[in-house]
Amino acid sequence: MATMTLLAAVRDALLTEMGLNDKIVIMGEDVGHNGGVFRATEGLQAEFGEDRVMDTPLAESGIIGMAVGMAVNGLKPVPEIQFMDFIYPAFDQIVSEVAKLRYRSGGGFSCPMVIRTPYGGGIRGGHYHSQSAEAYFAHTAGLKVVIPSNPYDAKGLLIASMRDNDPILFMEPKKIYRSMKGEVPEGPYTVELGKANVVREGKDVTLICWGAMTQVCLQAAELCVPRGADCEVVDLRTLVPLDEETILESVKKTGRVVIVHEAQRTCGFGAEVSALIAEEAILYLEAPIVRVTGLDTPFPYTLEHVYMPDAERVALAVGKVTNF
Amino acid sequence: MEMAQTASKKKKAGSPARAARAKAVTKSAGSKASASKGTAKSVLRDDCFFILNENNTVDAKREPKLDKALLLRMYRNMVLTRAYDERGMMLQRQGRIGFYVPSTGQEAIQIGTAAALTPTDWVFPSYREPGVCIYRGASLHTMLCNLWGNADDVSKGRQMPVHYSFADLRIFSISSPISTQVIQAVGAAMAAKIKKENDIAISYNGDGGTSENDFHTGLTFAGAYKAPAVFIVTNNQYAISVPLHKQTACTRLVDKAIGYGMPGIAVDGNDVLAVYMATKEAVDRARRGEGPTLIEMLTLRMGPHSSSDDPTRYRDEELFKAWGKRDPIERFKTYLTSKKLWSEKEEVALKEELKALISAAIETAEPVPPPSVEELFDDVYAEKTAQLKKQEADLVKERELRGKFINTSEAFPL
Ligand SMILES: Cc1ncc(C[n+]2csc(CCOP(=O)(O)OP(=O)(O)O)c2C)c(N)n1
Numbered sequence: 069m070a071t072m073t074l075l076a077a078v079r080d081a082l083l084t085e086m087g088l089n090d091k092i093v094i095m096g097e098d099v100g101h102n103g104g105v106f107r108a109t110e111g112l113q114a115e116f117g118e119d120r121v122m123d124t125p126l127a128e129s130g131i132i133g134m135a136v137g138m139a140v141n142g143l144k145p146v147p148e149i150q151f152m153d154f155i156y157p158a159f160d161q162i163v164s165e166v167a168k169l170r171y172r173s174g175g176g177f178s179c180p181m182v183i184r185t186p187y188g189g190g191i192r193g194g195h196y197h198s199q200s201a202e203a204y205f206a207h208t209a210g211l212k213v214v215i216p217s218n219p220y221d222a223k224g225l226l227i228a229s230m231r232d233n234d235p236i237l238f239m240e241p242k243k244i245y246r247s248m249k250g251e252v253p254e255g256p257y258t259v260e261l262g263k264a265n266v267v268r269e270g271k272d273v274t275l276i277c278w279g280a281m282t283q284v285c286l287q288a289a290e291l292c293v294p295r296g297a298d299c300e301v302v303d304l305r306t307l308v309p310l311d312e313e314t315i316l317e318s319v320k321k322t323g324r325v326v327i328v329h330e331a332q333r334t335c336g337f338g339a340e341v342s343a344l345i346a347e348e349a350i351l352y353l354e355a356p357i358v359r360v361t362g363l364d365t366p367f368p369y370t371l372e373h374v375y376m377p378d379a380e381r382v383a384l385a386v387g388k389v390t391n392f
Numbered sequence: 393m394e395m396a397q398t399a400s401k402k403k404k405a406g407s408p409a410r411a412a413r414a415k416a417v418t419k420s421a422g423s424k425a426s427a428s429k430g431t432a433k434s435v436l437r438d439d440c441f442f443i444l445n446e447n448n449t450v451d452a453k454r455e456p457k458l459d460k461a462l463l464l465r466m467y468r469n470m471v472l473t474r475a476y477d478e479r480g481m482m483l484q485r486q487g488r489i490g491f492y493v494p495s496t497g498q499e500a501i502q503i504g505t506a507a508a509l510t511p512t513d514w515v516f517p518s519y520r521e522p523g524v525c526i527y528r529g530a531s532l533h534t535m536l537c538n539l540w541g542n543a544d545d546v547s548k549g550r551q552m553p554v555h556y557s558f559a560d561l562r563i564f565s566i567s568s569p570i571s572t573q574v575i576q577a578v579g580a581a582m583a584a585k586i587k588k589e590n591d592i593a594i595s596y597n598g599d600g601g602t603s604e605n606d607f608h609t610g611l612t613f614a615g616a617y618k619a620p621a622v623f624i625v626t627n628n629q630y631a632i633s634v635p636l637h638k639q640t641a642c643t644r645l646v647d648k649a650i651g652y653g654m655p656g657i658a659v660d661g662n663d664v665l666a667v668y669m670a671t672k673e674a675v676d677r678a679r680r681g682e683g684p685t686l687i688e689m690l691t692l693r694m695g696p697h698s699s700s701d702d703p704t705r706y707r708d709e710e711l712f713k714a715w716g717k718r719d720p721i722e723r724f725k726t727y728l729t730s731k732k733l734w735s736e737k738e739e740v741a742l743k744e745e746l747k748a749l750i751s752a753a754i755e756t757a758e759p760v761p762p763p764s765v766e767e768l769f770d771d772v773y774a775e776k777t778a779q780l781k782k783q784e785a786d787l788v789k790e791r792e793l794r795g796k797f798i799n800t801s802e803a804f805p806l
């Protein structure tokens with residue numbers, strides 16, 4: 069075991085799996101010689117060559133469109149979109165092509181790929197370097213959406229994603245790329261897709277979260293201890309497929325739910341989780357479901373710390389559901 | 393060949409188009425002696441239109457007859473842009489602002505193009521054109537407030553630094569996503585045409601930006617409609633770390649014009665006279681209703697991509713050194729001095745004046761407080777929705793409960 073950052077764990081997953089599977093090809097803007105603007109692919113081009121780690125022209129639709137062709141012709145593309153905010157030029161390729169290929173060809177074609185992209189705020193990036201756009205993609209049948217919250221999961225989920233038979237959007241929480249460190253086993257291992265993780269057990273309130281918000285919820289849970297609430301924290305890890313069982317089991321135990329995400333509120337994935345709980349477990353609830361989310365505004369620059377949920381805001385929401 | 397399209401028929405003698413065409417002919421006739429004959433070996437591509445020779449002299453027949461006032465205005469704004477960039481980087485290094493994008497080495501492109509426009513022409517810049525804002529009269533205070541993202545920032549602290557927006561100067565709000573502005577400029581140009589107004593639109597993007605869909609769409613539409621638009625492609629030879637030869641197999645970006653059915657010209661982007669003349673001709677043609685032009689401005693990015701970038705990881709040092717000798721400000725200064733339009737004494741005075749100007753603007757900009765929490769909810773829609781009103785009320789209540797919001801932001805990595 070080695071202690072490494074979430075960023076290093078991502079790189080380790082790529083390095084490990086590329087060594088095992090020579091069909092894997094990475095491509096994206098600045099990923100080759102420069103090792104990516106975050107350095108997630110540092111040294112990989114030197115290790116595997118320019119055919120397997122490709123610097124691309126500056127065109128996201130090109131990156132994903134090319135990945136489709138590579139995938140149907142036997143490669144396993146792992147394209148990188150430099151920032152999630154720049155995924156929209158590729159939206160058509162992802163939503164119309166990548167996600168629907170298997171279905172529209174009656175299973176004749178498929179294009180398993182892992183689209184890696186850093187997402188989220190907290191790095192002073194303003195509108196276009198901060199977005200959490202998971203809801204658009206979770207709303208697209210045919211795509212899986214995976215979001216790790218710590219180094220161990222980042223490596224295990226990324227390797228599992230590279231072994232999966234479906235196209236996957238793999239969102240990396242860039243705020244904690246370097247600040248989040250943890251134990252990561254050497255060599256290959258997987259963390260199963262579609263399984264949520266109860267990262268903290270508790271009996272009073274269930275906090276549901278993913279990605280960078282998992283740390284925020286864990287901090288909030290600590291804040292709540294002296295305030296008299298024992299929080300359980302459920303890290304969804306994958307939004308699609310969704311682990312309904314783990315969610316419902318926790319909710320039925322605690323009877324109180326706070327859902328936390330940094331994406332804007334309206335039509336955020338929290339609404340989906342909330343609907344699920346209302347449909348499947350309403351009789352277990354002791355209080356209304358509460359969402360703590362980003363605002364229904366574009367992501368700001370100077371006041372990003374006001375926009376984004378933090379531990380105190382989550383703790384206040386916990387107070388609301390426990391004092392209902 | 394650069395201006396090989398229809399519009400090239402009516403060239404006046406001594407025009408940039410004619411010079412470039414003549415040069416291309418020379419080249420295809422097999423003569424190695426390009427137009428920079430007799431001067432030092434250059435890294436400038438030999439199809440580029442230029443006025444200043446490598447030793448900064450000018451052949452009499454090429455020399456444009458420009459107003460002294462215009463020449464000095466261009467020079468002043470180039471020096472100001474350089475100084476503004478230097479301070480921007482310094483403020484970032486001192487931790488006073490979060491991020492900066494310098495345009496160092498690209499002053500001639502910015503100022504030479506801006507000088508060819510009228511105040512009511514529409515400008516769609518990228519993030520690397522502070523000089524265009526400066527030339528058109530943007531307030532330094534307001535520009536600096538954008539770097540701090542404070543309450544006097546036009547975007548009210550919503551956009552990152554260097555994302556200016558000046559509606560009153562017809563400088564379109566700058567976006568981070570690459571090349572989105574190219575097709576938008578076509579829209580503004582077409583609106584002017586449809587409304588029978590005399591304004592044209594100009595857009596700016598980089599070499600990397602020529603790969604994005606909106607660049608292709610922009611030029612396709614502009615060609616199809618004969619839009620009164622001018623497209624400036626600043627070929628600074630890098631898109632972050634990616635060099636031009638990895639970006640595209642097209643070695644002369646100007647050649648793309650042919651595919652869109654419009655004239656194109658490649659220009660020495662470090663020669664402000666050439667930049668001005670080529671742009672002026674394209675702007676005039678657009679204004680006469682003769683359609684769009686693509687102008688490739690060849691230069692080299694002399695600074696980092698941004699304050700977060702380390703170009704020594706990927707830069708071609710020889711190229712860097714060679715272009716360093718072609719500094720657009722130095723070259724223009726040598727020209728002006730040789731014409732007795734400028735002196736070392738005036739240089740010293742100008743530098744001091746501009747330094748004081750920027751310092752004064754920093755002094756007023758830095759203390760401006762951040763935007764208020766309430767302002768977060770303005771401008772999402774023309775009228776606040778019920779949902780936004782509720783979210784605002786909730787946030788104000790939360791502030792009362794907790795007292796303050798804590799900033800745990802990380803530094804910007806790119
Ligand atoms: C759609 C999109 N993809 C990626 C980026 C990240 N990015 C910012 S600048 C840049 C390179 C741009 O290069 P170029 O067009 O040559 O302009 P320059 O920076 O050299 O002025 C990239 C890839 C972005 N801003 N927008």
Ligand SMILES: [Mg+2]
Nearest residue numbers: 598599630631
């Ligand atoms: Mg460039």
